[in-house]
Amino acid sequence: MSMHELWLLSPIILLGIGILVLMLQTSWKRNANLARGLALMTLLITLVAHLFFYPDHSQTLTLLFEHEPVGGFFSLLLLLASLSVAFLQGPYSGGQSREVSEEFYLLLLLSTLGAMLLVMARHVAGVLISIELMSLAMLAMLAYNRQRRDSLEGAIKYLLLSGAATSLMLLGFGILYAVTGHLLLAEMLAVDPGLPGKAGLILVVAALAFKLSLVPLHFWTPDVYQGAPLNSTLLLTTLSKAAVFALLLKLMLMVPQGLAGDLTLILSWMAIASMLTGNWLALQQNNLKRLMAYSAIAHMGYVLVAAIIAMGQDDDLVLETAAYYMLAYLIASILVFSVLANLSQLDAEKDVDRTDEIRGLFWQHPWLAVTLVLAFLSLAGMPITIGFIGKFYLLTLAVGLSAWWLVGAMLVGSAVGLYYYLRVIFVLFDKTDRSLPTAKSFYLSKIWLGLIAISLLTLGVLPGLLGDQLGGLLFAG
Amino acid sequence: MVALSSLIWCPVLLGILSWLAERRLRGAGNWVTLGALVLLLFVSFYLGAMGDSFVSLSWFSRFNIHFTLFYDGLAQLMVVMTLLLAMLALLVSWREIDRRHGFFHFNLMFSVAGINGVFLAADLFLFFLCWEAMLLPMTALILIWGHENRRYAAIKFFIFTQVSGLLMLLSIIALALFHQHSQGSLSFSLNELQYLDLPIDVQFWLMLGFFIAFAVKLPSVPFHTWLPDAHTQAPTAGSVLLAGILLKTGAYGLIRVLLPLFPEAAMSFAPVAVTLGVISIVYGALMAFSQTDFKRLVAYSSISHMGFILLALFSWQAIALQGAVLVMVAHGISSAGLFCVAGMLQHRLQSRELGEMGGLWASAPRMATVTLVFVMAGIGLPGLANFNGEFLSLLGSFAVYPLHAVAATLAIVGSALYGLRLFQRTFQGPVHTEVEDLQGRELLFCGLLVLALVYFGVQPHLILEASAASLDKLSALASFSEVRP
Secondary structure, three states: OOHHHHHHOHHHHHHHHHHHHHHHHHHHOOOHHHHHHHHHHHHHHHHHHHHHOOOOOOEEEOOOEEEOHHHHHHHHHHHHHHHHHHHHHHHHHOOOOOOOOHHHHHHHHHHHHHHHHHHHEOEHHHHHHHHHHHHHHHHHHHOOOOOOHHHHHHHHHHHHHHHHHHHHHHHHHHHHHHHHOOOEHHHHOOOOOHHHHHHHHHHHHHHHHHHOOOOOOOOOHHHHHHHOOHHHHHHHHHHHHHHHHHHHHHHHHHOOHHHHHHHHHHHHHHHHHHHHHHHHHHOOOOEHHHHHHHHHHHHHHHHHHHHHHHOOOOOHHHHHHHHHHHHHHHHHHHHHHHHHHHHOOOOOOOOOOEHHHHOOHHHHOHHHHHHHHHHHHHHHOOOOOHHHHHHHHHHHHHHHOOOHHHHHHHHHHHHHHHHHHHHHHHHHOOOOOOOOOOOOOOHHHHHHHHHHHHHHHHHHHOOHHHHHHHHHHHOOO | OHHHHHHHHHHHHHHHHHHHHHHHOOOHHHHHHHHHHHHHHHHHHHHHHOOOEEEEEEEEHHHOEEEEEEEOHHHHHHHHHHHHHHHHHHHHOOOOOOOOHHHHHHHHHHHHHHHHHHHHEOEHHHHHHHHHHOHHHHHHHHHHHOOOOHHHHHHHHHHHHHHHHHHHHHHHHHHHHHHHHHHOOOOOEHHHHOOOOOOHHHHHHHHHHHHHHHHHHOOOOOOOOHHHHHHHHOOHHHHHHHHHHHHHHHHHHHHHHHHHHOHHHHHHHHHHHHHHHHHHHHHHHHHHHOOOEHHHHHHHHHHHHHHHHHHHHHHOOHHHHHHHHHHHHHHHHHHHHHHHHHHHHHHHHOOOEHHHOOOOOOOOHHHHHHHHHHHHHHHOOOOOHHHHHHHHHHHHHHHHOHHHHHHHHHHHHHHHHHHHHHHHHHHOOOOOOOOOOOOHHHHHHHHHHHHHHHHHHHOOHHHHHHHHHHHHHHHHHHHHOOOOO
């Protein structure tokens, strides 16, 4: 390994060093504020290092990983998600929580490390190690408040099903290895591996679909989302989805012609089913976390359309669409959960997550409410928010390829989605006489959230700011 | 000409200003908003005096999208009308708004910005953006300051327009992709897309996407059901903006986007559209006759009047097109006037039920007089603005669709029935209750509305001259595509 490669790997190395330092600090002297500061600092340094060594061409780093633009962009998204969680944990745990606070940051960093490695993986071993690192760390975070029964229940559910999904993935990769004799992803999928190979690939895709909670592998989502503490749910719905989707996208770009036909068919049905089921079931929800769970299912269905089209279609627009849509989804999700986290306490019996509990929020905390309104409008794909631009990309892609079934499902899904997003928005403007306490002032967290909310509007009104650059960010030039 | 774009961003900024002003000093928002609207009115006249203007800025070059605005006579006419009616909306709710004054002013100005954007946009992406963006403040107006059933009305209004907007978005994207196919690059420019040569069946489907979006806004039967609810539940300012301006964006879209882009498909679709127009005229009149709620009655009468626009536009005769534009302006004034009266009555009586009114002439003769003028204008009394519009529309469409024109003419009798019934139930008959008559501010804007109706009734050529250039282009297009029944 040359010095240059070490430099390229520096974000990962810095993140690792940060984890070690945080671990030492925790064992030396427990201090929640210090831990938060260290975690934030580590993430920021990693971000700076990543931006400094942003990949402009593809380069392998050891056998297991590679340094390339698509992974590079998704790493940015991952850091955005982790930073938001780190910023939010302060107000959410209130500084002095009954639970130990330092380990949360440790797990957060570990999970981020796993996710960043996952989007860089080029080898089966790399994929498995990093996806497990990410999921196991996240599992502990899902059960973080041990006082809550739902939290434990959700975590156990996730543990069992995620374990099953991982073994499916192992089996799938095992079959592919048996057929092709290669462990590098690109070589493994270089030629049509025949029927057994096809079965293996489908197992792998199914495991990824589980993590993305695509229909019909979505059943765990609402329970886990509802049970977990808000901040962990946020991490689950942003970090893990973005990282796994990046991997899926890369795999789809490699799929050989012989397999593309069947896989397109399967994934198209999954996408259509996810869009329709997710939106349909969200209609019934009065619990915002469950609503966000179903909304996540639907949104993963939308963005899967890009992954499907990625197969056998060598078009720049595909990657740009996936990137922009994922960014839009991440920003909106972060904002929704951050508002809820500002209203909730980790120590409380349960989070503020029923629509009744945020009734009339606009009249009491206008800024929080405006943020929430913007986030939901963005999820619904209304113009002047970034969500609309994401939808515009996706529709352009789908219409351009005359994928009418997918377009139809997207339209129906959006129409249904509009209703439940609006319902929540309308509740915010109702009259109420209950007073809603918010977290104590954490100015840094508020500034960070303000920045994200402003970027939601800015990228929605001036899409060219990012859209015109995406090509340069995503393609080896 | 960056000044042109100020018609879009200025209202937003000034809206924020007036929000802040209202926070500092109770009541200041009214004056700031009024000042802002007057300022914008001057800007629009100034720009109009400089002739047609055009501005194009790079916006989203990945998709070759530009921030393109085009300001000609027709656009100016609509922008001026928007600003004037926004002023009316402000004046009529000067004291009526009982909560969140600052936010109300912001919403009012934000919707003005969105509506101006629709009237100015010469790029379909921008057009769509503004089309949807103006929904947000309008929904907020209904939701926050509306009447008893406001949530239902707001959600229905939003979903109807949004979903139909999605179909239009699909058509827009497909058009841009077709342009890429034939010319090599994506384009959303209204100007460039006009020269696109599309197969007739493709044209038809794309046209349908636009048509549904515009027919929902217009509204035409069978896409009208959001309108009675939205109009009835909206606060007076919201009703004035909805009836006066928002419905006209649908008609404007037909004139500016649909007809120029798809002349052949529009021609072959014309019999259906014209029939829908006539059904709207008849249905709206019948439904209006059976209402007992003042605002609901006026709302249904709007459906009826908008039917004339659909009839006129799709018969595509020079004279009918002029009629359509006249109806747009005249209906804007007369329906806004009726909604103002409804608002003032509701403010005084806390009711919109016709059954609880009656004999109001005795206590409020001035209000009765102006209402009579508005009702007569709605009926189409010669000498008031609406008559010219409806007459020209019928005259033009008679040449191509005589049967439809005859049916529409007969329906005017219906409009006399519901109009007179409305007036009778409220102002005549035995004295049921007493109200305060029009005072200062109210008298001022009602008087101005009456003057405008009379003025455009005898001088319709002012409107026709303003819009002549845009309409001539359309008429020229029509002669190219002679697919007549």
